[in-house]
Amino acid sequence: METTRLQQKQQTRQKILAAAYRVYAQKGFSAPTAAIAKEAGVSHGSIFAHFASQAQLVEALLEQFGTQLGAGLHDLAENNADLQGLLRAHLALLARHEQFYLHLITEKGQLPPQAKLTFANLQSVAAYHFGRVLQHTAAAQNGVPPYMLFNTWMGLVHYYLMNKELFSPDAPLLPRYTDELVHTFLTLAQIGEEQK
Amino acid sequence: MKTCIACGMPMQKPADFAGGDMTKDYCIYCARPDGTMQSFAEKRAGMIRFLQETQGMEKAAAAEIAEASMRKLPAWQAQFRKGAAADGDAE
Numbered sequence: 001m002e003t004t005r006l007q008q009k010q011q012t013r014q015k016i017l018a019a020a021y022r023v024y025a026q027k028g029f030s031a032p033t034a035a036i037a038k039e040a041g042v043s044h045g046s047i048f049a050h051f052a053s054q055a056q057l058v059e060a061l062l063e064q065f066g067t068q069l070g071a072g073l074h075d076l077a078e079n080n081a082d083l084q085g086l087l088r089a090h091l092a093l094l095a096r097h098e099q100f101y102l103h104l105i106t107e108k109g110q111l112p113p114q115a116k117l118t119f120a121n122l123q124s125v126a127a128y129h130f131g132r133v134l135q136h137t138a139a140a141q142n143g144v145p146p147y148m149l150f151n152t153w154m155g156l157v158h159y160y161l162m163n164k165e166l167f168s169p170d171a172p173l174l175p176r177y178t179d180e181l182v183h184t185f186l187t188l189a190q191i192g193e194e195q196k
Numbered sequence: 197m198k199t200c201i202a203c204g205m206p207m208q209k210p211a212d213f214a215g216g217d218m219t220k221d222y223c224i225y226c227a228r229p230d231g232t233m234q235s236f237a238e239k240r241a242g243m244i245r246f247l248q249e250t251q252g253m254e255k256a257a258a259a260e261i262a263e264a265s266m267r268k269l270p271a272w273q274a275q276f277r278k279g280a281a282a283d284g285d286a287e
Contacts, residue, residue, distance in 0.1 A: 071197075074206050113264070120261045121204075127250035147252035 013050045016040045020061050025100035029058060029107050059114035062104075066118035069097065070125045077129030083189065086133055087182045090126065091157070095174035102161050123154070138193035153185050202226035202239055202271040222271065236275045240266065 019040035023031045033054050037044040051057040076089035094101055108115045127150050134140055134149045157174075160181065164173045198207045200223035207223050210216040214227035222233045225242075234242065243262035247253045253261070266272045 071206050078208075117261065117264045121265060123251060124247065124261075124265075128246070131250045145252065147248075147250055150250065151252060 009050075012042060012046065016042065016047055016050055016057070017061050017064060020057060021065070021100060024058075024061070024103055025097075028103045029111055033057070055112045059112050062111075062114050062118040065097070065100070065104075066121055069093065069122055073122070073125045073129065077132075081133070083133045083137065084182060084186055086130065087153070087185060088178060090130075091174050091178045091181065094157070095172060095178075098161070098172050098174050102164065105158055106162055126150075126154075134189070137189040138191060139189045142191075149189060152188070156181060156185060200226055201269060202233060203243070204265065204269055226271075233271070236266075236272055239272075 016036065020036045023036050023039050027035065033047050034044050036057075037047050040047075047057065051060060072093050073090070076093060077086060080086045080089045104111075104115065104119060108119055127147070130150045130153065131146045134146045137149065139149055140146055160167055160173055160177055167173055168176050198218075198221070199205065200207055201221045203223060203226050205212070205223045205225065207213055207218075210218055212223055214220045214222050214224055214233070215231045216224075220227075226234050226239060228234055228238075240259075240262055243265065244255065244258045247258035247261060248255065267276050
């Protein structure tokens, strides 16, 4: 009996987290908890039976999101040895969470400290795997530090995401721009290769 | 799937584990050459260096993130209870 009650409690918690993910992806992190309760099909009070505050709900959600996306990044790096494969796989992974990720990068300054940490951890996982491949590019061989190459890639991706209304107002941005972003970065990273 | 108790890295294949030993709770990157796990100060310094090298972070920002990450990991709970993070810079 006790186990069943515990399982139900766990299921409701997961239901609230899944609903919070959908609501925040759609409306951003300022969406009210009442909207999350409605999406989850639970009473408003039920949210606070599982999370002491909205900040705690956001922290739990971001921790779960960070763990999942981090594991995804780790997997894709294991299976993509070359730079092009890694860039494409990175964008495909982010594309699965495009709306949520966009709100995370644009609103993280207003979020609990956990958001900053989640973002930093995700960047660290990606930076580590990218670094292993980027060090072999012509740009790195010509003295561009691997961190600058990684930051250039992230800057490019985030610039397009953060200005989505200019580049792809009515449709997901990453699937639409993957070819162009990957081609551009590969070209930049390989500049100087012919002269060697 | 196991995750490293000292840095949080997922460990799936033998090469991910310290010494290739899948019974270990820490990864190859958290092991010293003799196979033992790095100390708190060693890991903290290594994480700061890693953040600077791979993302170009300023040292104080890297230290803040390294400590926030370590605070959540099982290997370092005792050190944080003792307030060891503050001593890390001295080592």
